[in-house]
Amino acid sequence: MLDIPSCVRVHVDPLIAAQNDMGVCDAIGRNAPAGKSAAMSAPHLPKVAGIDSAVPAPAQTAASLAAASGPGAVLQDRLAGWVSDLTTLHELTERLARTGALDAALDELLRAGAALVGARRGMVVLEPPEGRGPAITVGLGLAHADLGHIETVPRSATPYGRILEGLAGPDGLDGPARAGTGVGGAVAAGLPGPVAQADLFGDESLDPRLREVAARLGYAASYALPLATEEAGRLGVAVWFYDEPAEPAERRRHLVGLYGRYATEHLARLLELDRARRRMATIADELLPSRLPRVPGVRLAARHLGGPRGGGEWYDALPLPEGALGLAVGSVTGSGPSALAAMGRLRASLRAYAVMEGEDPVAVLSDLELLLRLTEPARSATALFAYCEPALRKVVLAGAGHTPPLITGERRTEFVETSLSAPLGMLACWEAPSVEFSPAPGETVLLYTDGLLRRTGDPMDRAFARLHAAAASVPRAARNDPAATADHVLRTVLPGGLGTAGDGAGGGPDSEDVVMLAAWFE
Known part of the structure; x- marks a missing residue:
């Protein structure tokens, strides 16, 4: 409790105290009382770490309020409740702001909302307008089968369906919302209000299918909150379910309304x-090869796992005269649209140089370095180009600051020894000797970018050891399939397997692109 000096208590006029009977959370949205005195004098909501939605806080009786000595004690109790509301909202919104993926944000929204309204289970139905994102349904304490049962109820009979279809008004009634109404001022013109169903089995007017599903899943009441603001529009609905007939008090409605506005944004x-x-x-997919060429004596497979920022990692494979094959992988510094554009220009240039002088990988990379230094002096890149003659099982390659290829087969798994060289654009004149090697029948050559090593989170020496161990552990049945070999290596090397690709599900905000090109020789 706040310690207000006794002199303040003596001189506080009851009328002033009544006029100041306003929650701090109310002041955020509007200048109106947050609720009745008895409701606001209840013990404040616990902090995030201590919230137990299954155990509601005991209500403070009106008698205890009447026993308070004067209007100063009332004001003191009010201030304590306001500070508690602000603390709760601050901690919950701070936790939500730390989520960087859509699934994590929806999960946090459900948990925080359940704590605020005093429920145990819930679901979010996210249906943004056309083109703004995917439609998602996520449950809290509900299995996929439970969500399927709920979706069998006609939408017009469910609270979330009425909100999504614009049938719910500002107070949960049918019809459009009125401007400036709703809990916490959260409902504006054209936006629906929350819908509370306090007793599903006591209301005979509800759809029988809704009551049947509620009985099967074991919930007796629900509270639906629209995820909608004037700026963001109508994105979806969050619904929380009670095991017994109940509905949140006015104070809890107000808090979850304010939280819902922030969550919507x-x-x-x-x-x-x-x-x-x-x-x-x-x-990025459009800039990379749409398909790999078919050349006798070799089979190819490629994997590209894009990072969330959109990097400049790339690969290429093109047939050359006299049955030869050119293989290339590379990486452009930077991320975003500019890196993608530079990657496209670099790859197109390398293809032209490979057709003209592909049998000399050093000449190909020298021309590429000159082009990069003249056209984009502020950018550097790594690249590796290999000239393959599958009929002779002969490979000649040159690399510019790139990671060495890896040969794997039944009898050996080893890195190709290449000469050290600076990346393209780092020196006034680039040139490094080429390396020639011969893969044995049944062996696979793996070309990859350093994003694969950095994605592991290990130091480079451990990342290389991890890659070597993954290639050596390829099952015997998969060794003659370059696609299966590449998938096995990626699943083994990456901490979360192939799910850490750039779909945002597993990779962090700093995750980089991963490229792997596998060539299996007959």
Whole structure:
């Protein structure tokens, strides 16, 4: 409790105290009382770490309020409740702001909302407008089968369906919302209000299918909160379920309403970010080969796992005269659209140089370095180009600051010894000797980018050892399939397997692109 000096208590006028009977959370949205005196004098909500939604806080009786000595004690009790509300909202919104992925944000929204309204289970139905993001349904304490049962109820009979279809008004009634109404001022013109169903089995007017599903899943009441603001529009609905007939008190409604407004804006930002990432991934896929060539004596497979920022990692394979094959991997510094554009220009240039003088990998990379230094002096890149003659099982390669290839087969798994060289654009004149080796029948040559090593999170020496061990552990049945070999290596090397790709599900915000090109020789 706040310690207010006794002189303040003596001189506080009851009328002033009544006029100041306003929650701090109310002041954020509007200048109106947050609730009745008895409701606001209840013990404040516990902090995030101590919230137990299954055990509601005991209500403070009106008698205890009447026993308080004067209006100063009332004001003191009010201030304590306001500070508690602000603390709760601050901690919950701070936890939500730390989520960088859509799934994590929806999960945090459900848990925080359940704590605020005093429920144990819930679900979020996210249906942003066309083109703004995917439709997602996530449950808290509900299995996929439970969510399926709920979706069998006609939408017009469910609270979330009425909100999504614009049938719910500001107070949970049918019809459009009125401007400036709703809990916490959260409902504006054209936006629905929350819908409370306090007793599903006591209301005979409800759809029988809704009551049947509620009985099967074991919930008796629900509270639906629209995820909608004037800025973000209508994104979806969050619904929480009670095991017994109940509904949140006015104070809890107000808090969850304010939290829902912030959560809606946060989800809108994540949807915009997810849409941008998907566009970047589409552009990157369009800049990479749509299919790999078929050359006698060798089989190819490629894997590209895009990072969330959109990097400049790339690969290429092109048939050359006299049955030869050119293989290339590389990485451009930077991320985002500029890196993707530079990657596209670099790859197109390398293809032209490979057709003209592909039998000399050093000449190909020298021409590429000169082009990069003249056209993009502020950018550097790593690259590796290999000239393969599958009929002779002969490979000649040159690398510019790139990681060495890895040969794996039944009898050996080893890195190809290449000469040390600076990346393209780092020196006034680049040139390094080429390396020639001969893969045995049934062996696979793995070309990859250093993003694979950095994605492990280990120091480079341990990352190389991890890659070597993964290639050596390829099952015998998969060794003649370059696609199966590449998948096994990636699943083994990456901490979360192939799920750490750039879809945002597993990779962190600093995760980089991963490229692997596998060539199996007959």
